[in-house]
Amino acid sequence: MPPLRHPDEYELLDRSSEDSRDSFDIDGADFESYGPGRSPSFLRSRTTRLGRFLAFFTSVARRRTGEAAWKRRKQPIRPRRRISPRQCCFIFNSFLGIILAVILLTAIIRPSYTRLPNHYKALRQAVRSSSESGRGNPRNEKIFIAASLYDRDGSLAGGQWGENVLQLVDMLGENNVFLSIYENDSGKQGESALLEFERRVKCSKKIVYEPHLDVEDISHITLPNGTNRTKRIAYLAEVRNRALRPLDEPGDVKFDKLLYLNDVVFDPIDALQLLFSTHIGDNGVAKYRAACAVDFINPFKFYDTFATRDLEGYSMGVPFYPWFSTAGNAESRNDVLQQKDAVRVRSCWGGMVAFDAEFFQKTKAANTENLGDRRRADANSPARFRAEEDHYWDASECCLIHADIQLPPHKSEEPIDTGVYMNPFVRVAYDTRTLSWLGATRRFERLYSTIHNIINHIGRVPKFNPRRTEIAGEEVEDVVWVQGKNPGEGSYQTVKRRAGTGGFCGRRNLQVMVPNPTSGQKNWETLPVPSV
Numbered sequence: 001m002p003p004l005r006h007p008d009e010y011e012l013l014d015r016s017s018e019d020s021r022d023s024f025d026i027d028g029a030d031f032e033s034y035g036p037g038r039s040p041s042f043l044r045s046r047t048t049r050l051g052r053f054l055a056f057f058t059s060v061a062r063r064r065t066g067e068a069a070w071k072r073r074k075q076p077i078r079p080r081r082r083i084s085p086r087q088c089c090f091i092f093n094s095f096l097g098i099i100l101a102v103i104l105l106t107a108i109i110r111p112s113y114t115r116l117p118n119h120y121k122a123l124r125q126a127v128r129s130s131s132e133s134g135r136g137n138p139r140n141e142k143i144f145i146a147a148s149l150y151d152r153d154g155s156l157a158g159g160q161w162g163e164n165v166l167q168l169v170d171m172l173g174e175n176n177v178f179l180s181i182y183e184n185d186s187g188k189q190g191e192s193a194l195l196e197f198e199r200r201v202k203c204s205k206k207i208v209y210e211p212h213l214d215v216e217d218i219s220h221i222t223l224p225n226g227t228n229r230t231k232r233i234a235y236l237a238e239v240r241n242r243a244l245r246p247l248d249e250p251g252d253v254k255f256d257k258l259l260y261l262n263d264v265v266f267d268p269i270d271a272l273q274l275l276f277s278t279h280i281g282d283n284g285v286a287k288y289r290a291a292c293a294v295d296f297i298n299p300f301k302f303y304d305t306f307a308t309r310d311l312e313g314y315s316m317g318v319p320f321y322p323w324f325s326t327a328g329n330a331e332s333r334n335d336v337l338q339q340k341d342a343v344r345v346r347s348c349w350g351g352m353v354a355f356d357a358e359f360f361q362k363t364k365a366a367n368t369e370n371l372g373d374r375r376r377a378d379a380n381s382p383a384r385f386r387a388e389e390d391h392y393w394d395a396s397e398c399c400l401i402h403a404d405i406q407l408p409p410h411k412s413e414e415p416i417d418t419g420v421y422m423n424p425f426v427r428v429a430y431d432t433r434t435l436s437w438l439g440a441t442r443r444f445e446r447l448y449s450t451i452h453n454i455i456n457h458i459g460r461v462p463k464f465n466p467r468r469t470e471i472a473g474e475e476v477e478d479v480v481w482v483q484g485k486n487p488g489e490g491s492y493q494t495v496k497r498r499a500g501t502g503g504f505c506g507r508r509n510l511q512v513m514v515p516n517p518t519s520g521q522k523n524w525e526t527l528p529v530p531s532v
Contacts, residue, residue: 102447103444103447106443106444106446106447107443107444110446111442111443111444111446112321112339112424112442112443112444112445112446113339113424113425113442114439114442114443116425117277117341119277119280119284120273120277120341120425123136123138123269123272123273123276123277124269124273126138127171127269127272133170133171133173133174134171134172134173134174134175134176135171136171136172136268136269136272136276137171137172137173137176137272137276138276139276139285140173140176141176141256141257141275141276142176142177142178142253142254142255142256142257142357143172143176143177143178143255143256143257143258143259143275144177144178144180144246144247144255144257144258144259144357144360145165145168145169145177145178145179145180145258145259145260145261146180146181146240146243146244146258146259146260146261147165147180147181147182147243147260147261147262147263148181148182148183148239148240148242148243149181149182149183149186149190149194149263150183150184150185150186150190150263151183151186151189151190151193151194151263152186152187152189152190153189153190154186154189154190154192154193154194155193156193156263157181157183157190157193157194157196157197158193158196158197160265160432161263161264161265162193162197162200164265164266164267164268165179165261166200166201167268168268168271168272169201169202169203170202171268171269171272172272174202174203175203176203177203177204178203178204178205178206178246178253178255179201179203179204179205179206179207180205180206180207180243180244180245180246181194181205181206181207181208181243182208182210182239182242182243182245183207183208183209183210184209184210184211184212184213184239185210185211185212185213185523186209190209191209191211194207194209195209206245206246208242213235213238213239215230215235215513215515216230218230218234218235218238219231219234221389221391222483223391223527224483224484224487224488224489224490224530225487225488226486226487226488229512229513230512230513231387231394231510231511231512231513232394232511232512232513232524233387233388233394233395233396233397233511234386234387235513235524236385236387236397237384237385237386237387237397238385240260240385240397241384241385243260244360244384244385247360247361247362247382248362254357254361255357255360255361256356256357257275257354257355257356257357258354258355258356258357258360259271259274259275259352259353259354259355260352260353260355261351261352262295262349262351262352262428263430264295264351264352264428264429264430265428265429265430265431265432265434265435266293266351266352266428266429266435267435270293270425270426270427270428271352271426273423273425273426274291274292274293274352274354274423274426275291275354277341278291278341278342278354278421278423278426279291279341279342279421288342288354288356288419288420288421289355289356289359289402289405289406289407289418289419289420290348290353290354290355290356290402290405290406290419290420290421291342291353291354291420291421291422291423292308292345292348292349292350292352292353292354292420292421292422292423293350293351293352293353293422293423293426293427293428294323294350294422294423294424294426294427294428295349295350295351295352295427295428295429295430296427296428296429296430296434296435296438297429297430297434298434299434299437299438299440299441300320300321300441301319301320302316302319302320302321302323303319303351303430304348304349304350304351304398305319306396306398306399307347307348307349307396307398307399307505308323308345308347308348308349308350308399308422309345309346309347309348309399309504309505310324310325310327310328310330310331310332310333310345310346311329311331311332311344311345311346311416311418312327312328312329312331312346312416312468313346313465313468313469313503313504314327314328314462314465314468315461315462315463315465315507316461316462317333317452317453317455317456317461317462318452318455318456318459318461320445320448320452321336321442321445321446321448321449321452322336322337322445322448322449322452323336324336325453325456325461325462326453326456327462331344331416332344332345332422336424337446337449339424341423341424341425342421342422342423343421343422343423343424344416344417344418344420344421345418345420345421345422346402346403346406346418346420346504347398347399347402347403347406347420347504347505348402348420348421348422349396349398349399350422350426350428351428351430352426352428353398355405356405359382359383359405360382360383360384361382362382383401383404383405384401385397385398385400385401386400386401386404387400388400388502388505388506390480390481391480391481391483391490391510392481392508392509392510392529392530393480393481393506393507393508393509394506394507394509394510394511395502395505395506395507396505399502399504399505400501400502400505402418402420403500403501403502403504403505404501404502405419406418406419406420407419408471408472408501409471427442463507465503465504465506465507466478466479467499467503467504467506468503468504469503469504470499470500470503470504471499472499472500472501473498473499474498474499475496475497475498475499476496476497476498476499477494477495477496478494478495478496478497479492479493479494479495479532480492480493480495480497481493481530482495490530492530492532508529508532509526509529510526510527510529511524511525511526511527512524512525512527
């Protein structure tokens with residue numbers, strides 16, 4: 001019989017749950033606890049439940065610990081995976097493909113301002129299906145066309161601009177149009193081109209060329225250093241008004257619309273759409289105080305930000321679609337995003353503007369009761385371009401003219417409608433190449449709105465204008481520059497004044513004319529503005 005071993009000499013084997021009943025019994029293996037008449041077999045028959053319980057969990061714990069250690073020893077160490085250049089190229093090309101797909105789908109499914117309303121299509125078809133004079137003027141409305149030019153090399157009157165104007169006159173009907181052009185300081189080439197253009201004009205006209213416009217004839221301001229200078233805006237207002245002088249002459253013609261043209265490249269049919277299709281009423285007749293095109297300096301960039309203000313008088317956002325910021329109620333921006341042909345604004349210009357001519361003729365002066373303070377004293381004074389008189393406060397003459405003729409803002413909760421609209425279906429440019437691209441770039445411009453909003457917030461536009469909320473006729477407290485009695489004297493002072501119509505147009509700025517510019521020098525400059 002082999003000798004008995006101490007329990008510590010036994011090697012525990014792995015067991016299943018069924019083998020746990022035969023596990024080592026700590027009480028039965030205690031040799032010192034044997035008494036007389038007791039044997040190990042007897043002890044095994046009286047195995048306690050506690051012993052079996054402890055034996056089972058001891059076996060399971062050791063088995064699992066061993067397995068975990070074995071797995072740790074056998075688990076291979078994997079190196080960190082790196083992205084190969086080929087995978088980087090694949091990811092980049094996939095991302096680029098998604099972007100191109102979104103652009104193409106937008107251009108096909110959701111293009112911006114390309115699906116013309118039915119009445120726009122009807123007018124376009126009427127023009128293209130006939131060669132008869134007046135085919136683009138279905139109601140034979142009387143149109144006054146005005147332009148002020150600076151044409152140094154004669155490329156305007158003698159180029160595409162001149163050709164477009166002649167086509168427009170033909171589409172409107174020679175008997176329905178009066179053309180007025182004023183040009184100055186352009187030199188011999190400009191004068192020669194204008195005279196040649198005049199010989200080709202078949203409608204009633206007044207075309208004036210002046211070799212030099214003396215700025216001394218225009219109102220001046222006195223600067224802190226004692227010198228007298230002419231505000232650039234006052235100069236621009238003067239030359240624009242000279243193109244309107246035929247309206248001051250006695251005559252029996254009552255004009256329905258006034259179309260003011262800048263030196264832009266435009267489609268004559270678009271000019272018709274601006275005149276006769278913008279914001280039509282139930283009777284099919286266009287109804288507006290002013291309607292502006294949208295002008296571009298390149299295929300993406302909106303140009304005339306100085307003259308344009310949204311429906312609440314805020315200045316523009318960054319100059320690409322949708323142009324207006326989210327400031328205030330963002331109603332102008334929302335009108336653009338909804339693809340309206342009459343985007344409600346406080347002012348605009350856009351290189352080409354159609355006006356209700358009643359505001360510019362003495363025969364309708366009774367309707368000018370809401371004009372600016374400078375004309376309220378004379379109820380028979382029609383609207384004209386002007387400049388602000390404050391020293392260090394500039395506002396575009398093209399904004400102020402809208403401020404003077406629009407329906408004034410109100411304080412009720414009803415939607416505001418000034419009667420001034422911007423029409424993004426009608427687009428013009430400052431060169432033929434840009435105009436040729438506008439049909440393509442507008443197709444995917446709806447993708448810009450989110451980026452536009454982000455950049456507006458980063459750039460903190462629109463800028464603050466302390467006069468934006470002024471209502472004409474109210475007494476306001478304002479900080480203005482007050483010139484001292486002696487040269488070099490002057491300061492900003494808080495004064496009470498009567499608000500005019502164009503507070504929303506302005507900003508702290510001063511541009512003045514250069515009296516005798518040298519060759520190649522601009523005829524105007526911006527002067528530093530004293531800090532408030």
